[in-house]
Amino acid sequence: IFNASSEDCCFCLERNMLKSTLSLPFLITFLIFVHIPGGSSQPPGFQASSTSTTLRNAIYQLNSVYQYGSTVLRYDRFNYVGNNRLPQFNKLRSTRGDIVGGRSSFSAKRGTLFHVVRLYSNLAPNNPLQKYLPFLRAAWNSKSLTNRDQGWRELLKIHNKLKLAWQQSSLDPRFREAQDIITAQMYEDPAYTRADQITSGLTSAAPLTKAIFFDSLVWQGDLAERTDLTLDSSLTRMIADANEYYPGLPDSTTKSVKEWLNLFLVSREGLVERELGSQNLLISRKRVQSLAQLVNSNNFELTVPFVVEFNAQNYTINGVIDIYPNTSPFNLTTPASNNLTRAISL
Numbered sequence: 001i002f003n004a005s006s007e008d009c010c011f012c013l014e015r016n017m018l019k020s021t022l023s024l025p026f027l028i029t030f031l032i033f034v035h036i037p038g039g040s041s042q043p044p045g046f047q048a049s050s051t052s053t054t055l056r057n058a059i060y061q062l063n064s065v066y067q068y069g070s071t072v073l074r075y076d077r078f079n080y081v082g083n084n085r086l087p088q089f090n091k092l093r094s095t096r097g098d099i100v101g102g103r104s105s106f107s108a109k110r111g112t113l114f115h116v117v118r119l120y121s122n123l124a125p126n127n128p129l130q131k132y133l134p135f136l137r138a139a140w141n142s143k144s145l146t147n148r149d150q151g152w153r154e155l156l157k158i159h160n161k162l163k164l165a166w167q168q169s170s171l172d173p174r175f176r177e178a179q180d181i182i183t184a185q186m187y188e189d190p191a192y193t194r195a196d197q198i199t200s201g202l203t204s205a206a207p208l209t210k211a212i213f214f215d216s217l218v219w220q221g222d223l224a225e226r227t228d229l230t231l232d233s234s235l236t237r238m239i240a241d242a243n244e245y246y247p248g249l250p251d252s253t254t255k256s257v258k259e260w261l262n263l264f265l266v267s268r269e270g271l272v273e274r275e276l277g278s279q280n281l282l283i284s285r286k287r288v289q290s291l292a293q294l295v296n297s298n299n300f301e302l303t304v305p306f307v308v309e310f311n312a313q314n315y316t317i318n319g320v321i322d323i324y325p326n327t328s329p330f331n332l333t334t335p336a337s338n339n340l341t342r343a344i345s346l
Contacts, residue, residue, distance in 0.1 A: 051192055051210065054319035058302050059211045063218055064103070065308060065315045066287045073103045073323045075179055076170035078163045080156075099159060101166050103176075103323075104183045108155060110221050111140040112186060120169065120178035127172070128165040132158065171325055187217045194239065198260065201250055205257040205300040212261060212291055216268055219287065241267035254298065261295045286311055 061071040068074050078101035099108040106112040114136040121130040135158060138151025155162070169175040191213035199206040213235060222234045242264040243249075250256040269288045273281060290310045299306055304319040 051207075054304060055207050055210075055302060056188075057321045058304050058317050058319040059207075059214050060103075060321060061315075061317045061319070062211055062308060063215050065310050065317075066215060066290070067105050067218070069311065069313070071315055071317065071322065073321060075103050075176045075323060076167050076325055077101060077103075077105075078166040080159055099155065099162075101163075102170075102179045104179065104187060104218050106179070106182065107221070108136060108139050109152070112182060112221075114140055115186070116178050116182045119181060120175050123178055124172060124174040127175070128168050129162075129175075132162050132165065135162070176323070187214055190222065191217050191235070194235070198239070198249060199257060201252045202254070202257050202300075205250075205254070205261075207302040208294060208300045209257070209261065211294075211302060212264065215287065215291065219284070220268075220272065237271060238264055238268045241271075254300070257300065258295055258298075262292060265292050265295070283311075 060073060064071055064073055068077060079099070081098050081100055098110075099113065100106060101113060102116060104112070106116050108114075114133065117129045117133055117136060120127055121133065135151065135155045139148065139155040140151075141148075192210050195206050195209035195213045196203075199209050216235050216238060220234060220238075222236055242260055245263050245267075246260050250260040265288050269285060272284045287310070290308055293309060297306075302317075305316050307314050307316055309315075
């Protein structure tokens with residue numbers, strides 16, 4: 001799977017399987033669909049490098065393709081996702097589902113929906129979503145599992161009303177700003193900082209690594225968010241697994257970074273496979289297969305335009321953002337993280 005000798009490949013795969021990170025069916029699927037040619041914690045004070053507007057927009061487009069099958073950022077989307085966690089990894093008894101919404105699939109169970117609505121209520125008091133804050137908080141941050149389970153049941157009862165309020169609010173630029181800020185604070189900044197550390201020996205590989213880490217955070221979150229699960233399938237765990245099987249950080253060669261990123265993707269899919277129900281497992285595999293194809297296209301700098309294949313369709317990533325709904329002049333030329341001083345403490 002990686003650019004290494006056959007003995008090295010077999011050794012690494014054997015160690016992965018011995019740790020029950022991957023199952024044989026996934027390995028077979030991965031090898032069939034993805035042809036790959038050839039064979040930790042952050043240091044104190046480490047800062048991510050600057051990321052150009054075009055690159056940030058390309059990463060947004062790529063993630064939107066994986067979420068919604070479109071390069072358009074969907075601020076209005078709001079869905080109940082059922083049967084997406086296996087019961088043995090789910091602390092909540094009432095359901096294995098989740099409620100997700102917005103451009104970054106903000107999650108009720110991971111608390112990111114709550115953070116978006118709370119920030120929006122600071123930016124625009126008395127908005128249509130503000131009255132639902134107690135329900136969102138109870139379903140995510142109740143101190144006891146019993147209370148959280150009850151909060152989730154109550155949230156499901158008002159799901160349709162909450163969905164309507166979310167879609168109405170998506171017409172408000174301040175709501176879209178709230179989504180941008182939380183995306184930057186909880187996904188972009190952590191992903192980009194870690195990507196810069198991993199690729200410190202080959203900075204030209206940082207853009208693709210940032211895209212992969214960003215998508216991993218949006219899809220799986222990080223350990224601090226995962227109060228709903230007993231299994232650690234976070235970005236932190238994925239990085240730790242890849243580092244375990246790759247001694248030291250990648251060096252200054254493309255081969256080294258490619259090997260590490262492929263190990264990371266194998267770790268990601270193995271962890272997700274243990275957690276997800278069948279409904280979302282196929283989509284998860286397709287996301288990883290698409291990202292692996294990008295890794296092995298050698299476009300580490302994500303030079304636009306480029307074409308990404310996902311779910312049997314091709315999408316052109318050009319670094320130019322379209323959004324929906326687009327009811328007023330809007331652009332993403334200023335990084336949302338510059339506005340974090342307006343965000344309330346998480």
